[in-house]
Amino acid sequence: MSTPEQWLQALQTDIDQNAYGAYPAELYEPIRYIMSLSGKRLRPLMTLMAASLYTDDWSKALKPAQAVEVFHNFTLMHDDIMDCAPLRRGKPTVHARWNTNTAILSGDVMLIKAYDLLLTVDSNRLRSILVRFNQTATEVCEGQQLDMNFETRWDVSEEEYLNMIRLKTSVLLGFALELGGMVGGADEDATRLLFEAGVSMGIGFQLKDDLLDVYGDPAKFGKQVGGDIMANKKTFLLIEALERARGKARADLDYWLAADTFDKEEKVQAVTAIYDALGIRTLTEQKIDEYFSRGFDCLGRVAADPTRKAPLLGFVRQLVEREQ
Amino acid sequence: MSTPEQWLQALQTDIDQNAYGAYPAELYEPIRYIMSLSGKRLRPLMTLMAASLYTDDWSKALKPAQAVEVFHNFTLMHDDIMDCAPLRRGKPTVHARWNTNTAILSGDVMLIKAYDLLLTVDSNRLRSILVRFNQTATEVCEGQQLDMNFETRWDVSEEEYLNMIRLKTSVLLGFALELGGMVGGADEDATRLLFEAGVSMGIGFQLKDDLLDVYGDPAKFGKQVGGDIMANKKTFLLIEALERARGKARADLDYWLAADTFDKEEKVQAVTAIYDALGIRTLTEQKIDEYFSRGFDCLGRVAADPTRKAPLLGFVRQLVEREQ
DSSP: OOOHHHHHHHHHHHHHHOOOOOSSHHHHHHHHHHHHSOOOOHHHHHHHHHHHTTOSOGGGGHHHHHHHHHHHHHHHHHHHHHTTOOEETTEEOHHHHSOHHHHHHHHHHHHHHHHHHHTTSOHHHHHHHHHHHHHHHHHHHHHHHHHHHHHTOSOOOHHHHHHHHIIIIIHHHHHHHHHHHHHHTOOHHHHHHHHHHHHHHHHHHHHHHHHHHHHSOTTTOSSOTTHHHHTTOOOHHHHHHHHHOOHHHHHHHHHHHHOSSOOHHHHHHHHHHHHHHHTHHHHHHHHHHHHHHHHHHHHHHSOSOHHHHHHHHHHHHHHHHOOO | OOOHHHHHHHHHHHHHHOOOOOSSHHHHHHHHHHHHSOOOOHHHHHHHHHHHTTOSOGGGGHHHHHHHHHHHHHHHHHHHHHTTOOEETTEEOHHHHSOHHHHHHHHHHHHHHHHHHHTTSOHHHHHHHHHHHHHHHHHHHHHHHHHHHHTTOSOOOHHHHHHHHIIIIIHHHHHHHHHHHHHHTOOHHHHHHHHHHHHHHHHHHHHHHHHHHHHSOTTTOSSOTTHHHHTTOOOHHHHHHHHHOOHHHHHHHHHHHHOSSOOHHHHHHHHHHHHHHHTHHHHHHHHHHHHHHHHHHHHHHSOSOHHHHHHHHHHHHHHHHOOO
16 A cells, blocks of 8 residues: 555656657657646546555556646646636746747647557556547546636526536546546446546536635635625626525625626625625535535445555545645 | 449548547547648548458448547648648648647547557557557657757758658558558558558658659649748758858858748749759659659559559549649
8 A cells, every 4th residue: 555645756757757758848848847837646546546445556657647747738728828828836837937828739749648548558447448538538628618608697596606616527537437447457346436526626616716715714715705706707606696586685796797897805805794794604614515425425436445445534534725 | 342432432431420528528629620620631542441451341341440530630730730730731720729728638638548549459469569669659749849940950861851751751651551460351461561651651651742842743732832941941852952052042042041031932043043943853752753653663563452452542642643
């Protein structure tokens, strides 16, 4: 048995050793750059942990795990262009540091490299893993398109929002776990449960992001509390408020959403007060609990040795309890 | 045995029936749009013809052939963004008709769909086909990056240029033939020769494009003769001229390359005269012959029934003899 620290170390070494390519340098330098920005490597860690449920030889899941991380960073590189984001993890984004063309083309190569890394799996699992990866990758793109569509709509329903975050962020967490299971040798029931666990947890994590942005403890929360409110970002909280607000609450909410110039703190306080009055906080907390419970329920039903399950359960519990 | 017309018909039907996806429409509509712009389907036809060298059941090569066409159109969609191209085959490009974000994201999905279509091949060939596809796809991106790099350089050598067009346009033709061979059941020698034939032919085609843009018969040439000269496009002819021009010829060439305002016809005539004086036309024709001969030599050495080879050879000969 190994510890999460050993897995992370092995993964980091493997990522650092991958040069992706040499010539032309303009194509490969941005890939090494984005892969070196210190993410938490959550997704590939989950792949290693899921593989470890069924095998001591988790090192054979290193390259597939890296495929998930490379794919994830490919989506970040292209999403940052689409969102005109200047910074990623405190550093200039690829299109900002180089240019848009470079970010498009280096991203394209990353998607191909993700497939390359997946080709390391056993032949008897290759096709089924690629079928699942293709479906996941397609859904992530669908989620990004929906997210962009929703920016200009004010009638997004709860169901539409939950479906969008499921596609954009959660199916990849589900696939990360499922992939580990498949590489480790899990049966069909277990891989399905691992996928469902990842998806439910992923939706819970995204909803918690939305919640913490408003109700997080400023001392613990990494970003400025209220950022989403200032930017009119269509979060779960705003969508619920738009569905529920009537009379003066609705008029107040519309006022703040339409205001071109405003005191930032005043807007955050006012919108938070509307959320409070509508019971949005409790509603969101209940939804988060619901998804986390569903996720833990699925993990509980995964047929695997309890000792082997402990690190994965501990790791997920830590993520669930984070306050930043 | 089937005829090229039957192959093209079957291919077109198969392409028309592929919806790629439904929701969100914004993601899939641009894919159907670019796939419907009437290209000549050269690459997938080559895949079908190569498969037909070894099997009557060429229909099993339809989906893999379509993968090549979808991949090719993915590169067009992204290249058109990078080149700021307003038109493609006389119609608005995807980023012009929709927007850049749509062209990035729909292109990403197309790359994934290409892999989906490749997953239809027999299991015993799956890994080797994907290894070859990944290498080809990566090289096409490398070629595009080199092409962009060369735009701002005036010291590109013949060797660098030939390598760039090999990567950007020729390896995919090579892969199209190789893939057909692999799906049809060719042995390793034959698939290697098919690949090399496609690469040599592809370089020949690109050099012929460069040549016809200057020396094409205006009555037969589809575009305006001299377009590359007007735009200072770094073609094989210009690169050879830059390597060879001395004294007055070099001064004249530099003058026309630096001229901001000029009479279009006068520039085309003047630069063509410099090419004539330097023997660039003959030099380019010799190079084209060299690559075409190498291509036909490889095709000749492919071990297959001569009757089965006839349609492919006829098709390639037609492409070689085109004057537009």
